[in-house]
Amino acid sequence: MNYRNIYDAAANLSESLFPYYINSFRDRAFEKIKNSGFPNLKQEKYKYSSLADIFEGEYVPVNPYEWKKYTEPDFSDSEAIKIYTVNGVCINNEIKSESGFIYGSLVLASREYEEIVEKYYNHLVDNTDLPSAMNIATALSGVFVTVNPGVETTRPLMIINIIDSEANILSQQHNLFVFGENSVAEVIEYNIEISDIPTLTNNLSEVVIERNAQVNIVRVQDKGLLSRHVSSDYSRLYGGSSFDCSNIVLGGGLVRQNTEVHLAEKHCCSNLYGLVVAGDKQHVDNYTFIDHAMPECQSNELYKSILNNKAVNVFNGRILVRPDAQKTLAFQSNKNILLNTGAKIYTKPQLEIYADDVKCSHGATVGQLNEEALFYMQSRGISKPAAQTLLMSGFANEILGKIKNPEFYEFILSRVEQNFQD
Amino acid sequence: MIKITNLHANVEGKEILKGINLEVHAGEIHAIMGPNGSGKSTLASVITGRDNFEVTQGEIDFEGKDLLEMSPEDRANSGIFLSFQYPVEIPGVSMTNFMKAAVNEQRKYNGLEPLKAAEFLKMMREKAALTGMDSALVNRPVNEGFSGGEKKRNEIFQMAILDPKLAILDETDSGLDIDALRIVSEGVNKLKTPDKALILITHYQRLLDYIVPDFVHVLYKGKIVKSAGRELALELEKKGYDWLKDLEI
Incomplete structure (x- = not known):
């Protein structure tokens, strides 16, 4: 099926899965795609990674009612609470409450936790971003995580996303995280793959961090070299909150990650970290966007890569300091090691500063092993x-x-x- | 222990060592002195196997082995240690991981099992105490943010851990104030045993007040032009190196 057929199929299934307030976004998002097409190199934001060919290909949509069996990945037993998704679908259709986390399938949460989901679903997403629009239009599954105000979780929550398919599927999940005021939480997202055919993942996460909450998210993408992995992660921080987010990319043939952080009130602190370890002909593209909307916030970014063979890595770090965001501190650094002459790095800082009393810096290095x-x-x-x-x-x-x-x-x-x- | 015969070496096509002969036995301390650019550090580099030094002639025998045929790591694992004039900072690699890797490679080379974590940490603590190494530095990345004195002390700490047969100290005194020099020298002296040998490369004689050599050699224009007992160092201190210019080489 091409993306139009996938949309039609999703439109049919979505009514029985999700309430109206979620499905109401689908048409408009799809209109956007019909009007603009998927991004190619002509768009500044996608200058080094065309996604048009990939999204316009033929895929098998995932059946959202099929909870596949899975094989547990072989890492040593950790203390973490674990949730599994296979091809984007939560394998347990339930909502649980454990160690301070409330977590489970977004399909269920959209009814059982309607007051939270309705308030936040698709509220942070840039619907002009085409992969995001595709997710809004057609994703039929996802993970819901919330921590109530004042709760300090006692164990990390680990979301293990497994792609396991014999068909070239398009797997999409829409995840929603809501961390209440003064909560403390650590989430790990581990993306792996058991298939050895080209699949496409187009995930989206919304992360709401209420006042004075402290959140640490680590995302690791460790798939095979044939897989295409696109993820768009939107976070919004409210007053006094702090957010540490690490994006670690080890696998994937074509990887595009949009990581956007919106600092929506005073005294927020966001730390974004990235690591890319790529070889072969891997193409990895990290786009980050830090939106300093309010005064006296701080953001730090440190993205590193080690590239071998003919790997290509892109880092595009956009920082916007809006006119009201006085006393902003925003720092960005991108450090790369090229192990041979075939590997390439494109690094592009993009600072747009409209306030005059700020401290901002950026830097990039490319080198070999010392x-x-x-x-x-x-x-x-x-x-x-x-x-x-x-x-x-x-x-x-x-x-x-x-x-x-x-x-x-x-x-x-x-x-x-x-x-x-x- | 080590016998260097007619050693010639080039750096980027330029001949720096022009026929070095030197023999060091177990239990001996040799000082190699000389003006800047005479080839002292090049000699240390050639012995330890640094790239971009090309040996054009001569040989080095280390306990019956042809040293020049060995990789730098094999030379180290056979018992040669160089205290660097400029110790290198290695961001992200802790001293503990660095030394654990080194100790276990050395043990593997000698057919021994890796040290157990507890044994290794105990040894690290003991050697830190012996050489006056601040134990807080042990958990930091190698040499990163260390002061000049701390870096040099770290070299001696590593020497204590690896327990080499032949240690070469390249300008270990440079950049040290008198207190640091005394502490580093005490560390070296504590490690000295009759089955080990030491080569001190130094520009000044002041290190030799603390570590007393059996032999002093003067290196000039790539050759050892004079060898004598420790009195030679005192003579150099008085006369400087200018008199060398009058020698016919």
């Missing part, structure tokens, strides 16, 4: 390949270190080191 450091390690008896791995792990660790859960940290570190050796 030969002096390699020799220093060899002179202590460490073999050259081991020294290279140590150096690369050291470089990556600045980002990996943001994973607070020790078991998951060790697991991802070993996955990263495995990637270095491939």
Whole structure:
């Protein structure tokens, strides 16, 4: 099916799955796609990654009633609460309450937690962004997570998204996270794949962080080289809240991540971290947008990459400081290591500053592994390949270190080191 | 222990070492002195196997092995240690991970099992105490944000952990104030045993007040032009290096 047929199929199914307030967004979002088409290189925001060919291809839509069996990925048992989705669909059609989290299928939550879902669903999304519009128009599943005001969760919540299909599916989930005032939470999202055919994932997350909440989200994408993975993540921070968000990309043939953070009230602090470890012919594109709408907020961004073979990495970091956002602090840094001459990095800071009393900076570096450091390690008896791995792990660790859960940290570190050796 | 015979070496096509002969036995301390640019650091680099130094002639025998045929890591694991003149900062790699990797590679080389985590940490603590290394630095990335003195002390700390047969200290005294120099020297002296040897590369004689050499060699224009006992160092201190210009080389 092409995207038009997928829309028609979704329109038929959506009535029985979701209430009107969700389905009411679908038509308008699809109109947008019909009018504009999917983004190609002519659009500034997608200058280095055309998504038109991919979205205009033929896909098999996922049956939202089919809760597939799954194989548990092999990482050591962690303390985290785990939710699984297969091809975007929650495998347990239930809402649970555990260790401070209320979580489960968005389909159920859209009725059982209607007052929350209706208030926030599609309130943060940029509907002019075409992959986002496609998700709004056609996604039929997702994860709902909320933490009540004042609750400090006691364990991390881990969402494991598995693509497992023998057909070239289009998998889409719309996730909604609402963290109440003064809540504290840590969420891990781990994206993997069991298929070995080209599939397309087009996920969207909305993250609402109410006043004085402290939220840490780690997203890891660890799929196969044939998969195409697009995700659009929108967050909104209210007064005094803080948000740490790490995006770690290890797999995927074509990866596009839009990460937008809206600082909507005073005294918010957002820290975005990114790590890309890519080789082969992987193409990874991270677009970030920090919207400083109000005064006295701070944002930090640190994106790093290690690129091998013919991998291409794009970092486009947009920061908007609106006229009211005086006393803004906004810092951005992008650091890249190219392991050979075939790999490429396109790095593009984009600062738009309309307030006059602000401190903003950006910087980008591209380099190789430090030969002096390699020799220093060899002179202590460490073999050259081991020294290279140590150096690369050291470089990556600045980002990996943001994973607070020790078991998951060790697991991802070993996955990263495995990637270095491939 | 180490025997260097007629060693010639080039850097970027330019001959820097022009026939070095040097033999160091177990239990001995040798000081190599000389003016800037005479080839002192090049000699250390060639012994430890740094890239971009091309040996054109001569040989180095280390305990019966042809050193020049060995990789830098194998040289280290056979018992050679270089204390760097400019220790390198390695962001993101903690001292603990760095030393754990080094110790376990050395053990693997010697056919031993990796150290257990608890044993390793105990050794780190002991060696830190022995060399006066601030234990807070042990958890930090290698040399990152260390002061000049801390970096040099870290070299001696690593030396204590790896326990080499032959240690080469390249300008370990440079950039150290007198207190730091004393502490670093005490560390070196504590590590000295009769089955080990030490080569001190230094520009000034003041280090030799603290670590007393058995032999002093003067390196000039890529050759050892004079060798004698420790009195030579005192003579150099008085006379400087200008008299070398009058020698016919």
